[in-house]
Amino acid sequence: MPFDHIEELSTWLADAGITLFELSGPTGRLRLSGGADPKSLPPGSCDAVTDRTNNAPCRSPGLMVTAPTVGILLYTHPMHDTPLAPPGSRVSVGQVLALLQIGALLVPVSAPQDGQVAALLSTHGALVGFGTNIIELQASKELD
């Protein structure tokens, strides 16, 4: 399935105010979503959000780690200047991958299992809602 124009398609959909677009065919399935998502997708499908910063090529999708509550999303702790879990980094179950800030309170977005950070799915400083995709994890058993 050709994915060359996914980003362009995403932009058109977003501009049109369409938040979910699915296309199924014999070779696979395309799903474009601009909002809350289920935690994981069936194998063989590919998920790309309308966030233009995500240029990850399509591959076997990993585990979606989502926001446990509403808040301001922080990939980097306010006292630090490097992200908590940069793409490519190995993480262990329970590790803090990102933070949600509510006033002065910082709530963790934690790794549900061991794995490797495949992609950051939102933006540092964005206001996110419950269930928003925050990080894509490649589960450990799928790694080399």
Next chain:
Amino acid sequence: MTPDDPRISLLGTSALLFEAPGETSLVIQQRIWALAAEAELWPEVGEAVPGMNNLMLAFLRPPHRLDAIEARLREAWAAAPPLAVRGKLIELPVVYGGEGGPHAADVIAHTGLPLEEIAAIHSAPVYDVYALGSHPGYCYLGGMDQRIATPRRSSPSLRIPGGAVSIGGGQTGVSASDGPSGWNTIGRTAMRFFDPALDPPALLRPGDSIRFTIADVIR
């Protein structure tokens, strides 16, 4: 405000400082004790702390209106009678000079008097305890002969031992424990001035008296 009026100034938002005008005297100090007793009852005041003819009011919370509390303070001062206190007298033997008097030379140089005379002048009066401060149990004493007054040091010493007898400006006192001091240490005495397990924890309180006696003079 004139030089004859008390001076009120701020210590940040934490406290207010009231300074009585005129020469330091026991009568003024007794009025300060009376003012402290009254001010300590005010709702803004956490603690009223006498100094040498002055009073610090440490706030519980800083008042939003400063002028109101300042006016109240001036009124209370004007009405404050001397609070007579019948205290106890203790005697402290002092070894003047030597290792226990590291700054005796500075007092000798400033006053032009020999150590024996400084010791005689220092141990002559009965000193009134005006206030406690500086460190736990330390007494600020009134009544020192101004002939041996010596300015505080241009930069404080980092460590002077407990029992050190010192002169700072026109005042004298005895350190109750080891610590930094900007005063000129002329001698040493042995005495326990403070025990936090006791109530009150300090040996002496405002209204008590001290007499120094000469145990030795070491040139």
Next chain:
Amino acid sequence: MIEIMSTGALATVQDIGRRGALKWGVGVSGAMDGLALSAGNILLGNSEQAAAVEVQIFPFEARFLEDCAFAVTGADCNARLDGVPLPPWWVQAGKAGQVLRLGFPGRGAWPASRAYLCLAGGVDVPVVLGSRSTQLRGAFGGLEGRALRSGDRLATGADREATSSGFGLCPPAVAMPMRLDGLPAIRVLTAAEYGGYTQEATERFWREPWKITPQSDRYGFRLEGTPLIPAAPIELRSHGIVPGVIQVPPGGQPIVQMRDAQPSGGYPKIATVIEADLWRLGQAPIGSRIRFVESSWDEAVAALDANERWLAEARRLVDLYRAKRGRH
């Protein structure tokens, strides 16, 4: 209960301070960064009076002898529990046998110098004259009136309940920054002897950076800069002072009286750091520089209110979050 494993000197048990004993010559002591201590207590659901360990020299190590929730606030010191990094200003469940290590404070967004190891239930040492703060000069309070040593064991309060963990606070240094010309700004109110200084001296006081010299500690911060000389020598009678008072001995180098300062003095006072900014100054590292900013009474009181609001809001959010999570 925790055991101190290795510490440079000068780690002490401190709470929010000892009040009401000034009349005995007993100063307030207490945490140099009261906001960080209070935040740690909020994270743990502790009483506001709970005591903690103030760490000034790093690295610092302690072993948990029992399960105990804890929070490390103040300076970001690369806290690691059994080698695993913890976010700063975070409440974490400690398990018996685990070792907590605090490393050198980083030079990140907020250069700071003191960290607070707060424990669920608070550090359990006797209350002396109304407080658990260490009174170093008088050798009482805290743990036996002294700095902590390797081998010391600190118990925690009996009213500790199983407390939630795994969340944190964004520090007030981030939420309420205060800088002038790239340096931390400390607000002050002028003091009684301010008018005794030449115009040149007072201009320098406001305009120049002041360096925290190595001779700075809990008693006082000795600052270095162009000497401040009064128009005429000033000799004062001894009077009460508070932490924050900026004394100027005749040498002209100012000394800011800090938490362990004596509660009275007689050197001239040029200004006093406002109570609301004592935590900021208390965290300034040795060798760093600061600027003084003149404040009005109303601004200074408002700054204190702002600190209180930050704490109240943090307490509200943390209490809600802990209630929502339930106890585990």
